[in-house]
Amino acid sequence: MHYRSVGDVPAKRHLRTPAPGGGLLFEELMGEEGFSGDSSLLYHLRSPSALVGAAHVDVTAGALVANEPLLPRHLRTSGLPPGGDASGGRHLLLGNDDVRISWVAADRTGPLWRNAVGDELAYVQAGEGDLESVFGRLAVRAGDYVVVPRSATCRWVVPDGGRLELLVVEASGHVRPPRRYLSPAGQFLEQAPYCERDIRAPEEPLVTTGEGPAEVLVRHRDGVSRHTLASSPFDVVGWAGCVYPWAFSILDFEPIVGAIHQPPHVHQTFEGPGFVVCSFVPRPYDFHAGAIKVPYHHANVDSDEVIFYSAGDFMSRAGSGIGVGSISVHPSGFVHGPQPGSMEATAGQDRTEEVAVMVDTFRPLRLGPAAASVTDDDYPWSWVRSVPLVSETVPTRSGSADQKPADAG
Numbered sequence: 001m002h003y004r005s006v007g008d009v010p011a012k013r014h015l016r017t018p019a020p021g022g023g024l025l026f027e028e029l030m031g032e033e034g035f036s037g038d039s040s041l042l043y044h045l046r047s048p049s050a051l052v053g054a055a056h057v058d059v060t061a062g063a064l065v066a067n068e069p070l071l072p073r074h075l076r077t078s079g080l081p082p083g084g085d086a087s088g089g090r091h092l093l094l095g096n097d098d099v100r101i102s103w104v105a106a107d108r109t110g111p112l113w114r115n116a117v118g119d120e121l122a123y124v125q126a127g128e129g130d131l132e133s134v135f136g137r138l139a140v141r142a143g144d145y146v147v148v149p150r151s152a153t154c155r156w157v158v159p160d161g162g163r164l165e166l167l168v169v170e171a172s173g174h175v176r177p178p179r180r181y182l183s184p185a186g187q188f189l190e191q192a193p194y195c196e197r198d199i200r201a202p203e204e205p206l207v208t209t210g211e212g213p214a215e216v217l218v219r220h221r222d223g224v225s226r227h228t229l230a231s232s233p234f235d236v237v238g239w240a241g242c243v244y245p246w247a248f249s250i251l252d253f254e255p256i257v258g259a260i261h262q263p264p265h266v267h268q269t270f271e272g273p274g275f276v277v278c279s280f281v282p283r284p285y286d287f288h289a290g291a292i293k294v295p296y297h298h299a300n301v302d303s304d305e306v307i308f309y310s311a312g313d314f315m316s317r318a319g320s321g322i323g324v325g326s327i328s329v330h331p332s333g334f335v336h337g338p339q340p341g342s343m344e345a346t347a348g349q350d351r352t353e354e355v356a357v358m359v360d361t362f363r364p365l366r367l368g369p370a371a372a373s374v375t376d377d378d379y380p381w382s383w384v385r386s387v388p389l390v391s392e393t394v395p396t397r398s399g400s401a402d403q404k405p406a407d408a409g
């Protein structure tokens with residue numbers, strides 16, 4: 001991200017800086033790729049290294065299982081139990097060695113949390129709250145993407161009686177805007193569908209001065225540990241640099257449209273190790289007089305495709321059972337396209353109000369422990385079942401025959 005300076009930051013780095021109340025401030029350089037990547041320099045009132053305790057935390061994550069037999073999947077997040085906090089209450093739906101995709105409907109403020117494995121990208125489906133971190137407070141609301149840098153100590157705050165619904169993508173590295181959107185100096189280019197002015201970040205530090213101890217749950221490469229620090233890590237009086245939590249609304253993503261169907265990379269929003277994220281937002285449909293306004297059938301031979309359906313209706317999935325809150329998984333090895341009737345249904349329409357988030361992974365996704373209970377068993381067969389004929393005989397999963405009425409969806 002671009003450089004920011006927040007709170008009290010000395011004019012020159014790495015010099016003795018008096019702390020309010022006496023003594024010196026403690027610098028923390030939070031940097032990527034050793035000392036050769038982006039970084040931020042934070043100024044603490046107390047040592048951020050003052051560890052007074054550590055313990056193993058038993059986390060029943062559950063195993064990922066193969067998508068076998070290979071099938072397209074429809075997962076209904078509305079069927080997952082709500083509750084818990086936004087870090088500990090996540091239901092793991094999909095994952096591989098690069099990425100873990102979870103859902104949580106948090107109803108309480110969480111503990112201090114530090115994901116040392118990779119950046120986290122949260123999409124706020126509903127509700128509002130704050131991401132508090134060593135960098136300050138970042139208010140978030142429905143429609144926001146929120147990027148939390150690897151190892152940033154933070155806490156998801158949910159107002160009393162509130163609920164914060166998040167689709168969470170945990171990366172194994174850093175989540176960034178696509179490189180092709182940026183100049184060599186890191187400025188968003190004219191063709192980028194969003195830019196610096198769309199992005200929000202903490203504007204002032206929290207400067208917590210209360211005494212500790214403070215417990216931080218640290219997710220690391222081998223599990224989760226509980227660190228007890230002598231005092232709150234939110235005692236930062238100022239910071240400056242290019243690493244910090246940031247957010248922007250999916251509705252500030254400016255869609256690129258064409259006379260005929262545009263490939264998904266015009267919708268790309270982020271890139272991460274082993275995956276990309278795209279945003280589908282309200283936009284005019286393709287405007288050639290003969291345009292087919294839903295995607296053509298496609299075989300993404302190098303990726304598994306996940307789409308979270310956030311708002312609006314989803315013409316290309318008409319008749320499939322997919323609606324707001326659904327997740328579709330279209331794996332490599334399966335050719336997917338619009339459900340029957342979709343191409344015809346868009347003929348007289350000139351606009352879509354859909355809002356959706358797509359995650360394409362470059363390695364196969366496995367199914368998380370939460371996936372089985374919210375799987376729509378009918379979805380894999382929906383390209384046949386929704387054929388818009390008056391009546392016909394279609395095969396079922398078991399191979400028997402089943403009479404189905406017309407469905408023009």
Ligand SMILES: [Fe+2]
Pocket residue numbers: 295298305330336
């Ligand atoms: Fe697709």
